[in-house]
Structures are given as structure tokens and as C-alpha cells.
Amino acid sequence: MTVLFGVFLLTLAxxxxxxxxxxxxxxxxxxxxxxxxxxLAINFFLSDAADVALTEAAVGAGISTVLFLGxxxxxxxxxxxxxxxxxxxxxxxxxxxxxxxxxxxxxxxFGDPEAPVLKHIGPWYLExxxxxxxxxxxxxAVLGSYRxxxxxxxxxxxxxxxxxxxxxFSSGGPRSRSNRRQExxxxxxxxxxxxxxVVVGRLLVPFxxxxxxxxxxxxxxxxxxxxxxxxxxxxxxxxxxxxEGQQRALEALSKRALRWLMVGGxxxxxxxxxxxxxxxxxxxxxxxLADDPVVGQKLGIILIEAGVGMTVCGVLLTxxxxxxxxxxxx
Amino acid sequence: xAMLLDIVSWVLLxxxxxxxxxxxxxxxxxxxxYTRMHAASVTDTMGAVLVLAGVMVQAGLSLATIKxxxxxxxxxxxxxxxxxxxxxxxxxxxxxxDAGRAAxxxxxxxxxx
Numbered sequence: 001m002t003v004l005f006g007v008f009l010l011t012l013a014x015x016x017x018x019x020x021x022x023x024x025x026x027x028x029x030x031x032x033x034x035x036x037x038x039x040l041a042i043n044f045f046l047s048d049a050a051d052v053a054l055t056e057a058a059v060g061a062g063i064s065t066v067l068f069l070g071x072x073x074x075x076x077x078x079x080x081x082x083x084x085x086x087x088x089x090x091x092x093x094x095x096x097x098x099x100x101x102x103x104x105x106x107x108x109x110f111g112d113p114e115a116p117v118l119k120h121i122g123p124w125y126l127e128x129x130x131x132x133x134x135x136x137x138x139x140x141a142v143l144g145s146y147r148x149x150x151x152x153x154x155x156x157x158x159x160x161x162x163x164x165x166x167x168x169f170s171s172g173g174p175r176s177r178s179n180r181r182q183e184x185x186x187x188x189x190x191x192x193x194x195x196x197x198v199v200v201g202r203l204l205v206p207f208x209x210x211x212x213x214x215x216x217x218x219x220x221x222x223x224x225x226x227x228x229x230x231x232x233x234x235x236x237x238x239x240x241x242x243x244e245g246q247q248r249a250l251e252a253l254s255k256r257a258l259r260w261l262m263v264g265g266x267x268x269x270x271x272x273x274x275x276x277x278x279x280x281x282x283x284x285x286x287x288x289l290a291d292d293p294v295v296g297q298k299l300g301i302i303l304i305e306a307g308v309g310m311t312v313c314g315v316l317l318t319x320x321x322x323x324x325x326x327x328x329x330x
Numbered sequence: 331x332a333m334l335l336d337i338v339s340w341v342l343l344x345x346x347x348x349x350x351x352x353x354x355x356x357x358x359x360x361x362x363x364y365t366r367m368h369a370a371s372v373t374d375t376m377g378a379v380l381v382l383a384g385v386m387v388q389a390g391l392s393l394a395t396i397k398x399x400x401x402x403x404x405x406x407x408x409x410x411x412x413x414x415x416x417x418x419x420x421x422x423x424x425x426x427x428d429a430g431r432a433a434x435x436x437x438x439x440x441x442x443x
Contacts, residue, residue: 194418200411207404 050223070323162315208236226308265310346380
């Protein structure tokens, strides 16, 4: 039954992806991408990957839609009709697809109990996590501790994306700066006189924030963690910006503070790793952070998850504010 | 007793599914944006409420039911709001409510026939 449902959802996802490619209206494409992300999120959930599903729903369907729409405010919402010389791209895509399909022949069947990952490393994680780290959500243990290097890399990727967007938006030269000044009175973000939306938005913001904090600090026990929490908190603050206007939002959390959040999260993560080294063990080994290795692991995971959350939230909000300050969003 | 609960939740879930189906057909078949929204709103009011109620009957008195109630409250607040936002945006974009020959196209002034 689950497999049937999964196949149905994946078929829908393929149809949505084709529709995204087909449509010339970029706003429609953005909406379809949101639907695509939701379908993927449900599919992840069906495969019992609740953590990934939560991330996909929060980032894919939520924040990236907002950011795409923000980007569209700079450009036309129609795709240019490109002519000629698409054979090369077609060739590349088809050959890549062939290679990927060929690669799947070597992969174990879906849910195969004989798969290598279920033979060696998976059972080890499940059996040894209570002994070494003692938290119920093994996914968090894998992400935060066993595969701490990978997560550090992901945080740096997010951080680099934030730096990249800041760089793009600040390097426009004098011409764009004068443009910005001219546009400044016009680009008032906010729902203004839409009273109903303002009231409901104000009602929702604290609950989304609370849920974000819950996801952040409950990540050891249930699905969740820094990535999801950062995205949720950023979503709440974006809603706050839409409701109250950018002025108020920046008074609450200035761009400078956001940049510190972004840098501080990555620094915190790295510092926890270095602290492990200074206390006589390997980089990102948390066991030495406290007298009891298990307590040390827990402490380390809480700290690095906080770092992840700070960076993700800071980067997403920085990108959003960069779009809003420059865009013609009304 | 368990049998009775199963029947009740089965009826609720089927009714909810039927409303979702009706909403889906309506969203496909209705002639213009506002009537389509009207049809689609059946899914997030009756459809969602009945399905969630059916699941609540299955869950019994547990933490899951409390979570479902919270989801229901959120849906009841957010889905009318998003419908309102959609209709308001459509009106701003210049789409007039015009159900065939209905008399509700006087709501936007300054637009010619």
C-alpha cells in the first residue's frame, strides 16, 4: 500500500517537473516547484525520513518559493523563448540520464534487507547510539556526531550562499546605488491596508516561532534539528516582515545582527570542533567536552545544532532582506 | 465499541474524501477563478474537517488527538485567510468576479464591459 502511494506521488512529482519545464510563466513555475517540494516531502515521510521531509517542506515549499518570487520581482515573469542549438543540451541531459539509470542497476532494490547499508553501518548506528550518545533520534546522532564533518560542510555551503548573495547585491557599482536611493521611498514591503491578513499574520508569527524553537531543541528526541528550525524561524520572521513592513523587522533584527547570526553559527560549529581538538581529541569529537563522554556528546550536538540553526536562519533572512531592499516588491 | 468507533470514523473519512473529490471536480470544471475558488474551498473546510475528525476518532483520547485539534484550528484560521488573499490579489490584478450573467460584476468600478 505504501509502495503504491509512493509510486503515485512520484508519478505526480514527475508530471509536476515536466509542467515546470513546459510552462513559460515563471510565477506558475515557482508555484509548481512548491508543489513538487511538497510531493517530495510526503514521499520522504512515507519512507520514514521525517527529518528530511520536514526540511523539504520548510525550505523547498516554504522559503525557496518566497525567495524565487523575490528574485522574480527583479526580472520579467516570462521565460525567454530560446531558439536554436538546444541539441547539445539535450544530448548532455540524455546521456547523463542514461548514466544515472545505468548506475541504478547496481543499487539494491528499494527496501531490500540485504542492502549493504542495512548490513553493516545501519545496524551499528542503531545498536551503538544508546551506548555512545544516548539520544532517541539516531538521525540527529548521525548528522551531528558521526557525520559531523558532512554537516559542517553543509553549514559552510549555506554560509557561502549567503555571502554570495550579499556579494552580488552589494557589488552593483555607483549606478545601482543611485537607483536604490531613488527607489527607496517606493519599495515599502508590507501588507499595509490588508487588515485581515495583518491580523492573522500577527496571530501566527509567535506560534511559528515557538514551533521553530521546539524543532530546534527537540531534535534529539523527535524529527527536527538546526536546518529545519532555522528555516521555520526564518519563515516566521519573513511573515513578520510582510505584516509589519521591513522597517519594523529591521528594527527588531538589524541586517548587522543577521550577519552576525550567519557568521556566528558557522563559527560556533567550528569552535566546538576546535574545542574537541584543544581538549585532546580529534576535530569534532565531542566526547571530551565533558567529564562523561555521553554528556559531552549531547552537549556538542546541542551546540552544533544551535550553530546550524543560527547560520541557516541568518542566511535565509539576509537573502530575503537583500531581495526586499533592492526589489520592486509592492 | 471499537467496532462502532471504526464505523463512525469510516463514515467521517469517506464523507471527507467525497467532499475533497467534489472540490477537485469543481476546481476543474468551474468556469472562472472565483467560482473555482468557491469549489476548492469545499476541500479545506468540509473535506479537511471531516477527514481530521475521522482520524481523531481512530486516535482516541491521546496526544495525537490534541495535535490533530491544533492542526484543525490552524487550518480553520489559515485556509480562509489564504482564500481571502488569493481573491484579493486576483481583484487587484483586475480579474472581475463574473459568474456568467450574475450581477456581481459591479464590485469593481471603472472597468468597461
